[in-house]
Amino acid sequence: MEFFDNQKKLFGATFIMFLGLTILVAILPAFRNQRNNAPLPDAPPLSAEAVKGKAVFIANGCVACHTQQVRNLDMDKTWGSRPSIAADYADIHRTDIWRNTATLMGTERTGPDLTNIGTRQPSREWNLVHLFNPRIVVKESVMPAYPWMFTIKDEPGKDDVVVNVPEEFLKGKTGKVVAKADALNLVAYLQSLKQVPLPDGRPVPEFLYKREEKSTAGGGTGETKGPDGAALYATNCQSCHQPNGEGLKGAFPPLKGSKIVLDDNPETMVNIIMNGYNGRESEGFPPMPAVGTDNKLSAEEIAAIMNHERTSWGNSARQVTPEEIQKIIDAVKQ
Amino acid sequence: MxxxxxxxxxxxxxxxxxxxxxxxxxxxxxxxxxxxxxxxxxxxxxxxxxxxxxxxxxxxxxxxxxxxxxxxxxxxxxxxxxxxxxxxxxxxxxxxxxxLDLEKKGDSSKSxxxxxxxxxxxxxxxxxxxxxxxxxxxxxxxxxxxxxxxxxxxxxxxxxxxxxxxxxxxxxxxxxxxxxxxxxxxxxxxxxxxxxxxxxxxxxxxxxxxxxxxxEALDYRLSNNELSGGLEPRDEKGLISNVNLSSALPVVVQKKRAAKRPNVDPQLSKLVIWYIGCATFWLLFGTTIGEYIGIKFVAPDADHLSWLSFGRLRPVHTNAVFWGWASLGMLGLAYYTVPRVSNTRLASYKLGWYSLYLINASVLVGSISLMAGINNGGGEYREYIWPIMLLFGIALVLTLINFLRTIARRTTKEIYISNWYIVAALIFGLVISVVAYIPWWQDGLGETIIQGYYMHMGVGMWFMMMTLGLVYYYLPQQLNRPIYSYSLGILAYWTQILFYTLIGTHHFIFSSIPWWLQTVAIVGSVGMVIPVVAGTTNFLMTFKGGWHKIADSYTLPFYLVGIIFYFTGSLQGTAEAFRSTNLAWHFTDFTVAHSHLTMYGIISFFVWAGAYTIIPRLTDREAPQITVGAHFWFALIGLLFYTVPLMYGSTLKGLMWIEGKPFMEGVVFSAPYWLWRAVGGSLMWIAHLFFAYNVYRMLSGRGIVDVKEAAFEKLAAKKEEGTI
Known part of the structure; x- marks a missing residue:
């Protein structure tokens, strides 16, 4: 055919067709999206430290393993209370003249999603220890360690942020581990990652593909009803208090043999879970975040976690019921 | 009845x-x-x-x-x-x-x-x-x-x-x-x-x-020299060569040697060889990095240096094998193909060399900058900041101009299908780079829409498109028969453009980009069945009647593996695009396995096939068949060790996520599959060492004196001296 034997026509047509489709499926939707979305009214702008921290996040390629998107799927409920929407990303602009916009939604979830990490794990101390070497707090983690964001000083200054690193992770070095600006900024950025509630009246997008309740009928013990306390503990508590309940010496207090955990009256324990705790800062333990409130745990789930904690690692306190816990939650609500 | x-x-x-x-x-x-x-x-x-x-x-x-x-x-x-x-x-x-002996007897029975x-x-x-x-x-x-x-x-x-x-x-x-x-x-x-x-x-x-x-007729026997006659055998046309006189058992099967091609311009030879040589270097570099970051999944505390941390090395690996290895390899083969099928000389060798320098510079500077922590943001395969990617872009422009000018002065009437694909790939490569690096439409989620488009067009419209073009030339050449169907090639060409362009956003199914755009991407992914089946059919039918040649050839197995992965890998991509499969597979290592099945199984295997096809014709030297065989099997087995356990493990991991198991359980569960990946990766890496050695042997021979050559040189020298 004449058309195919003329390179100008052939390649011209190829170019036009590709360009046309490109405009239709990429450029126009992108334009439309950036024009029709604005940041949510309640979304705070990043602080100066968080902006620097985001640069550290980008430079070290954290997006290779961490996503920042809660999909509208039931399985993604772990990562946020609602699916992410376009407006959540609307305030992200070009980094600088050299670097493109970094939306950081990611395509791999080798590590946890970070959309809501500021709410889920707000503790600066935990984040710093975890950055220095993730295996200090999460034994099976495969995340890289970032010791170059820290320095070791024999006598830390007044403003230095000292990180409590166990001796075996210091590789024979002595002195105190002090966080450098990079580490502090990065943690500031992580702490800023919180899902912003939608303005009142706006419908929250639904989570699709709801998980089916497993039918327990027809066999098995039939006793394992309600949420799995051990799994909930692993998701919400374990990174600080550790799988063996012994915590981390000098950083996170043990639950094993803890007076509060073993107390026959669960009120204090529920209060700490729901409202956080800073009663042991003098011993070097950082404040505990309000895990129950932050992660929107239900009374059933809290009861399951508490029962797990009260009966594991040699602990043997009486089991609590969800009804009992619900009452206390209502009472201690701030 | x-x-x-x-x-x-x-x-x-x-x-x-x-x-x-x-x-x-x-x-x-x-x-x-x-x-x-x-x-x-x-x-x-x-x-x-x-x-x-x-x-x-x-x-x-x-x-x-x-x-x-x-x-x-x-x-x-x-x-x-x-x-x-x-x-x-x-x-x-x-x-x-x-x-005849039976005459006397006579007996009968009735039944x-x-x-x-x-x-x-x-x-x-x-x-x-x-x-x-x-x-x-x-x-x-x-x-x-x-x-x-x-x-x-x-x-x-x-x-x-x-x-x-x-x-x-x-x-x-x-x-x-x-x-x-x-x-x-x-x-x-x-x-x-x-x-x-x-x-x-x-x-x-x-x-x-x-x-x-x-x-008498039945008892006739041949005397066994009817055809040969009683004369001594003589090869008057020089048809027999490479006669093996020793009858020792061979370690590897002797395959056919490369046929010598006449009239390859030495300037072109040099250019093509340099492209493939540089590509080989980037393959070794890129996969050494890949191997190391694969090991880091098993041993996360292997080092504590910022320049070698996982997040920084991962893009170094992907970009080096994309822009360094695969792109240079493809372009090298294309520089041979375009003038060859146009039946003319390359328009400009100078522009060819400039492109080579620019791409090498781009990958070198890019790798260093990524390790230093300078990158463009979160988007995969556009981690190089724009001044670095600009070098690559200029190289593409130069190559495109060069190829278009070569095609313009072709001495054939038609434009052979290879050139369609190759030139189109260059046009697409340029378009997507420009779209990906211009900032006007990249605010907020706009960036993600462009990212989905860019990264998938990169693999499909740049790598796949050009590789297909190369196969349309090298495969018929190796089989010594024409491509089965020109029309199927044309069908695949236009449908690839139509459907592939749509599918970018299928990397962001269930994300906050518009739902309709996700649906378009899924539909496009299904449409990809047409070009893939058309292409596969075309290649396999070209093999028709020539299947026996595979046993004789050390290049054809590479083509065959490439074709098989073209079919399976591409259709796997279609399967992955559906919403239902996204539930279990998205965000897991399944994607990693898929990208290796395709970028490695298709692109790399085809580039190797092309390299083994073309270098011996340019240098008149061949790689030892045993190391070519080692390369092939290490690469193939390594790829399967890498991908199959990873696909299996990540499917189960995805199901664990759906069940709502704690996240760390999935990490612990993945450990053995990551180990498999490291093992497979190591095998692949060994294959690349063999490949590098083979390239070296094809370029510089063995360094061992050829007795016959040396004897004639000596003879000539003696003649000069007058001793004879």
Missing amino acids: EYKWFTQLMKGLLLAAALLYFMPLHAQTAGKPAFYFEHLDGLVLFLFIVVFFMLVAVLYLKLKTREMIRMKKRLQQRNAAKNFDGYIADLNSNQIAAY SPQNLPRLLKSMAVFVLLLLKGGMLFAQSAAPSRDSILGETGIIITIALLVIPIGAGLVFMIIKVLNLTRQNRNRLNMAEAEQLAEYLATPPDADTRSALLQRK
């Missing part, structure tokens, strides 16, 4: 059997639609297979009976006509001798075979079995009308019922086959007896002499 009722009976039986089996099935599906959707699919499939085999058995029986009837008829006709001439004409030498009762009996068995099978089946089907069909117990029960039915089926088939054989033999024996009777009468004189003549 008498037995016509018999065929009718068989037909009736067939129908009845079919009805018998389909009826309960139908009742089942109609009665319980809910059950049908959840669990019946597998069951129905299984039952259909059973029924299918039954039908095949019945059909076979029908044919067999027909044959028996025919034989019986023939026998009766013979009985009447006593026509055994056919047999007489077909006697072998020994039989003729026996026949009138009555096989009909037998036959009927066998049919009765069949019918009985059939009915029994049907009854059993009806039994198993009956409970399935009740409600609790989804229960595993019921399914197991049905399976247990079906097993004896199946066994009965097999038993029946064996029985029937035995019966037919016995019957056939009985008929044959009867006929033999009649023949013997006939043979008892001695032949007449004419027949006798004819038979004697026939015997």
Whole structure:
């Protein structure tokens, strides 16, 4: 055919067709999206430290393993209370003249999603220890360690942020581990990652593909009803208090043999879970975040976690019921 | 004629059997639609297979009976006509001798075979079995009308019922086959007896002499030198070469050596060799990094240096193998192909060299900057900041101009399909780079929409497109036959542009980019079946009649693997795009496995195939076949070790996520599969060492003095000196 034997026509047509489709499926939707979305009214702008921290996040390629998107799927409920929407990303602009916009939604979830990490794990101390070497707090983690964001000083200054690193992770070095600006900024950025509630009246997008309740009928013990306390503990508590309940010496207090955990009256324990705790800062333990409130745990789930904690690692306190816990939650609500 | 009722009976039986089996099935599906959707699919499939085999058995029986009837008829006709001439004409030498010696004896026996009762009996068995099978089946089907069909117990029960039915089926088939054989033999024996009777009468004189003549003919033997004659062998056209005089057992199979190609411009040779040489370097560099970050999954504390941390090295790996290895390799092969199929010289060697420098500079500076922590943001494959990617872009512009000018002065009328794909890939590569790096449409989520488009167009419209173009030239060249269909190539070309361009956002299914855009991407992914099937068909049909050449060639296995992965890998991409599969696979290492199946299984294998095809023709030197073989097998086995466990493990991991298991459980669960990946990666890396060695051998030979060459050089030197 004449058309195919003329390179100008052939390649011209190829170019036009590709360009046309490109405009239709990429450029126009992108334009439309950036024009029709604005940041949510309640979304705070990043602080100066968080902006620097985001640069550290980008430079070290954290997006290779961490996503920042809660999909509208039931399985993604772990990562946020609602699916992410376009407006959540609307305030992200070009980094600088050299670097493109970094939306950081990611395509791999080798590590946890970070959309809501500021709410889920707000503790600066935990984040710093975890950055220095993730295996200090999460034994099976495969995340890289970032010791170059820290320095070791024999006598830390007044403003230095000292990180409590166990001796075996210091590789024979002595002195105190002090966080450098990079580490502090990065943690500031992580702490800023919180899902912003939608303005009142706006419908929250639904989570699709709801998980089916497993039918327990027809066999098995039939006793394992309600949420799995051990799994909930692993998701919400374990990174600080550790799988063996012994915590981390000098950083996170043990639950094993803890007076509060073993107390026959669960009120204090529920209060700490729901409202956080800073009663042991003098011993070097950082404040505990309000895990129950932050992660929107239900009374059933809290009861399951508490029962797990009260009966594991040699602990043997009486089991609590969800009804009992619900009452206390209502009472201690701030 | 008498037995016509018999065929009718068989037909009736067939129908009845079919009805018998389909009826309960139908009742089942109609009665319980809910059950049908959840669990019946597998069951129905299984039952259909059973029924299918039954039908095949019945059909076979029908044919067999027909044959028996025919034989019986023939026998009766013979009985009447006593026509055994056919047999007489077909006697072998020994039989003729026996026949001719038989003149004295004469004996006869009479037999009138009555096989009909037998036959009927066998049919009765069949019918009985059939009915029994049907009854059993009806039994198993009956409970399935009740409600609790989804229960595993019921399914197991049905399976247990079906097993004896199946066994009965097999038993029946064996029985029937035995019966037919016995019957056939009985008929044959009867006929033999009649023949013997006939043979008892001695032949007449004419027949006798004819038979004697026939015997002489049958006894004729060749003297074994009819074709060669008594002369000494001589190769006057120089067709035989590379004769192996030692008869030692070879370690590897000797394959055909590369045919020498005349008239390759030395300037072009040099350019192509440099492209492939640089590509080889980046392959080694990039995969060494890849291997190291693979190991880091198993040993996360391998080092604590910022420049070598996982997040920084990952883009170094991907970009080095993309822009360094695959792009340079493809371009090197394209620089040979474009002028060759245009039947002209390359327009400008200078521009070719500039492109090479620019791309190398881009990858070198890019790798260093990524390790130093300077990157463009989160988008995969556009981690190089724009000044670095600009170098690459300029190289593409120069190459495009070069190729277009070469094609413009072609001496063929048509533009060969290879050049379509190659030039189109360059145009697309440029378009996507410009779209990806211009900031106007990249605020907020706009960036993500562009990212999905860019990263998928990168692999599909740059790598895949150009590689396909190369295959359209190198594969027919290696098979020494034209491409099967030009039209299929053209169809694949336009449909690839139409569908592939749409599919970018399927990397962000369920994300906050517009739902309709996600749907368009899924539809486009399904549409990709057309170009993939067209391309695969085209390549495989080009192989038609040339399959035997694979055994003789050390390049064709690379092409074949590439084609197979082109088909499987691409269609896997389609399967991954669906919403339902996204549930389990998205965000897991399944994507990593998929990208290696395609970028490695397709692109790398084709580039290797091209390199082994072309370098020997440029340098007149070949790589040792044993190391080529080692390269091939290490790469293939390594790739399978890498991808298969990773796909399996990440599917299970995705299911754990769906179940809502704690995240760390999934990490712990993945550890063994990551170990497999490291093992597979190591094998692949070893393959690349072999490849690098092979390239070295193809370029510089072995460094060992060739006795013949050296002798003639010495001779020439002596002549010069005047000593001879």
